[in-house]
Amino acid sequence: MNPTVDALRATFGNAIGRGLESCGDTIVYVAREALLDAMTWLRDTPEQGYDYLVDVTAVEYRDRERLLEVVYQLRSLARRADLRIKVELDPHGDLTVDSVVPLWRGADWLERETYDMFGVTFRGHPDLRRILMWETYAEGYPLRKDFPLRGRFSRAEQVRQALGANPEAHYSMEELSIAEAYDELPADMKERLRHGERGKLPDTE
Amino acid sequence: MSKRTVELDLATPGLDARGQPVRVPLGVGDAPDATPPEPDLTGEHMLINLGPQHPATHGVLRLVVELDGETVVRVIPHLGYLHSGFEKLGEYRHYNQIIPLTDRTDYLSPMANNVGFALAAEKLMGIEITPRCTVLRVMACEMSRIISHMVWLGTTSIDLGAFTPFLWAFQERERIYNLQEMWTGARLTTSVTRVGGMMADIPDDFVAGLREFTQTFPRTLSEIDRVLTRNGVWVGRTQGVGALTAAEAINHSLSGPMLRASGVPYDVRRDQPYLDYETYDFDVVVGEHGDVYDRYLVRLEECSQSNRILQQALVRLPDGPVNVADPRVILPPKSRAMNDMEAMIYHFKQVMEGVKAPVGEAYVGIENPKGELGNYLVSDGSAKPVRWRIRPPSFINLSALSKMAEGHLLSDLIAINASVDIVMGEVDR
Structure with missing residues (x-):
């Protein structure tokens, strides 16, 4: 077994779940609370x-009993070693996990995509909104197993x-608040902006 | 003295808002009124929409750009116009049926995508491929790298105002496409691999054709090098533009030429070898400044390194079978399937049930032209994956766009966006 697993367990104790190997890759389960510290x-x-x-x-499994897993692939460039960290979440409960964007900027779009496709909320993400589907998409989260192939x-x-x-929905609220177009927005969109739905109001308000 | 005026009624530009001819003072009368003061534009930001249908965004990418004068303050990319749900579709397909989907992700290097997926499926199933197949796959990967870099070079040079290299680059790409067509019957949707082997062995003329290509291709490369590398316009538009340090490149999870141009010597082919790449003699090309110019140099040099690998692969191409001798994963020849009971049963089971993978999961990253293409497969023991995840290199490279472009001019944004080498089929999947 990869020595990193033992070192993790020595440092974080019970927060580290089982460690296993599959096809030569090391996988470690980490409790959701300890994720950011462990990373x-x-x-x-x-x-x-x-x-x-x-x-x-x-990853969500076809087996309804199994938990949904958020998967992180890590690599040490100097040691040429890979490690896979997993956090288990209840797919019918609270799908929230800490964001790793403070550690790696590269996680920004990856976490957005995971949110978009699975509905996992990343706490502390600077700009968590849909990325591949459009912002007003209302059918749910496409890669969940209860989502039919052709949509809901x-x-x-x-x-x-x-x-x-x-057509105004092609701009995000944030972008509209930058533009002069703000004054010409329909009343209901101004109302949504006023509720602080993404982005800041212009200073004139 | 009264003001003298002259009537303009020659063309519509001289009409005022009510359609009356504009009367222009001739300037000999009273001193003109003081010109109105220039409006104070500091702090006035403009929102520009670029794309999704724009030749310089290289596909259906849409950028909303906040500008202060001509300086980019912020770039907000919008993706998803080409989202096809490949990963979801893959959960409803047998492993071999997924391979045609991989063609359509990064459609500028389809053969390399096929190889990446097949390697992941074989790792999951524990299959060892034959020596001939290994060398053929190396050829497929390096041919893909050359055509992908040629498209990048051509389109980027057009973006920056050089038209001739585009023609040269596309001519070379055409020659590789002819070889691809000879091998697979298709120019773009190659689907060349199968789990455990290849769709077909190479045809008779292929080796001669590829050898001829590897002998003549360096000449084109040196011509492109001569036209661009010391060209004043090219250098001026690319040097110091969109630079990222090594630490920033690592922090943004960049891969491939983007990472190496910033000075990080990481190449999956050398550092986590697959397909026996460690036995080939080639250099990992590393840049220094991480700007658009270094990315150009890295890609140009990678083309000649790929050419070297192709030459070595041609020399060592062994004889022997292409597919593994395992009737559970490789279809029997048609003649046997029609005449031999056992072969017919294997054929039936593979077509109807698919190849079953054991419970487990596997991640394989390969060095694609755009960066590290990862295929992550999770199996629950059935013939269809529970999850097929593509780690899309150009999606992740593109996520650093705002970081690179902010503070540069709008025209530099075009150069920076081109230097990322995105292909929207892969970004949106």
Whole structure:
């Protein structure tokens, strides 16, 4: 077994769950509360030196009993070693985990994609909004196992929504608040901005 | 003295808002009024929308740019116009049926994507591929690298105002495409690999064709080098633009030429070798400044390194079978499937049930032209993966765009965006 697993367990104790190997890759389960500390330790401890975040994603199993896993691929560029960290979450409960963007800027879009596709909320992410689907997408989270392959809505409903989309919705609220177009916004959008729905109000308000 | 005026009624530009001809003072009368003061524009930011249909965004990428004068204050990229849900589709497909989907992710290097997926599936199933197949896959990867870099070079030089290298680069790409067509029957949607082997062995003329290419390709490279590398316009538009330090590149999880241009000598082929890359003689090309110019130099030099690898692969290409001798993963030949009971059963089971993978998961990263392409497969023991994750190199490289472009001019944003080498099929998947 990879010595990193034992070192992790010695440092974080019970927060480190089982460690296993699959096809030669080392996998360590970490409790959600300890994730940020463990990642910081893995990055900043010289003997570990996992300074490169390869990927962030999530896995939901077909088996309804199994928990949803958020998966982090780490790499130590100097030691040429890989490590896979997993955090288990209840797919029907609270899908929240700490964001690792403070450690790696590269996690920004990866976490956004995981949020977009699985509905996992990353606490502390600077700009957590949908990335591949559009902002007003209402059918849920496409890569969840209870999401049908062709989407939740009927084709007719999908077409109806696409045709009825508000052209202003092509800009995010944040961008609209930058533009002079703010003064010409419809009243309901101004109202949404006023509620602080993304972005700041212009100083004139 | 009264003001003298002259009537302008020659063309519509002389009409005022009510359609009346504009009367222009001739300037001999009273002193003109003091010109109105220039409006104070500091702090007035403008929002520019670039794309999704714009030739310089290299696909359906949309950038909303906040400008202060001509300086970029902020870039907000919008993705997803080409989102096809490949990862979701993969959960409903057998492993071999996923391979055509990989063609369509990074469609500028389809053969390398096929190889990446097949390697991940083979790692998951514990399959050892044959020596001939290994060398053929190396050829597939390096041919892909050359065509992808040629497209990058051509389109980027057009973005920055050089048209001729585009023609040269696309001519070379065309020659590789002819070889791809000879091998797979397709120019773009190659689907060249299968789990445990290849779709087909190379045809008879292939080796001669590829050898001829490797002999003549360096000449084009040196011509491109002569036209661009010391060209004043090219150097002026690329040096010092969009620079990232090594620490920033690592922190942004960049990979491939983007990472190496910043001075990080990391190449998956050398550092976590697959397909026996450690036995080939090639250099890992590393830049120094991490700007657009260094990315250009790295990609140009990588082309000649790929050419070296291709030459070595041609020399060592062994004879022997292409596919593993395992009837559970490789379809029997059609003649046997029609005449032999056992072969027919294997054929039926593979087509109807698919190849089953054991419970487990595997991640394989390969050095694609754009960066590290990862394929992460999770299996629950059935013939379809529970999760197929693509680690998309150009998606992650693109996420550093705002960091690189902020503070530069709008025209530099075009150069920086081009230097990332994105392909939207892969960014959006």
